[in-house]
Amino acid sequence: MVLGVIKSAIADGLITFMWVFCASCFGVLTTLIASVFNVVDYGTTLLITTSLVFSFLFMFGLIGDALGGASFNPTATAAFYAAGIGKDGDSLVSAAVRFPAQAAGAVGGALAISKFMPMQYRHMLGGPSLKVDLHTGAIAEGVLTFIITFAVLIIVLRGPRSPLVKNWLLAMTTVALVITGSQYTGPSMNPANAFGWAYISNKHASWEQFYVYWICPFIGAVLAAWTFRFIVPSPGKPRKGGKARRGKPKKA
Secondary structure (H helix, E strand, O other), X not given: OHHHHHHHHHHHXXXXXXXXXXXXXXXXXXXXXXXXXXXXXXXXXXXHHHHXXXXXHHHHXXXXXXXXXXXXXXXXXXXXXXXXXXXXXXXXXXXXXHHHHHHHHHHHHHHHHHHHOOHHHHHHOOOOOOOOOHHHHHHHHHHHHHHHHHHHHHHHHHOOOOHHHHHHHHHHHHHHHHHHHOOOOOOOOOHHHHHHHHHHOOOOOOHHHHHXXXXXXXXXXXXXXXXXXXXXXXXXXXXXXXXXXXXXOOOO
């Protein structure tokens, strides 16, 4: 039991490190690809970003499966548990160990990408930031996390059989919500990712960080899980290979 929790925490920390490192490059990669192909219109640029998110979601889904169901988003872990379809051995105790591991992994990923990103692109790095008043931002982050969590549960557990189609739907949903929430909170929809970048700017211990980017997203995720459980009872375990976890860039 204890060993299993430790292994899950290590796996979560590792995949969160990798996700924050990679997802932070979406903007830079989109710019570089658009530049190579002389893309200037918004629609094609958006397609490039969505394709990047899709590719990384698919890849990280495989990595997560290989690591025994590792997750890079604490709200995803909480939502699957609240929906009654978490990993074997999931509990409040395991969550108390896994969530700090995910936060630590995010800090490591943010520090690493900040160091290795070429200087001319470092201005494109950074985590979510509050652009409205505190309570509006908290509501926005909670609602966005509710929507992305409910969408993930529907797509992963009741969506198409093809992992490629699943991940494309997840990518489109993620990008759409990131665009929608950009004028409010960034957005994050992933407390670990928000914490990692807040640590860089020494804002990780602020009330804003915990209220907007931890408390409300968890409330939104759990409510989404309960709603899903009420609407779609006994969903069962997701098919292997079809479970792609979000940080949702992403959220990213």
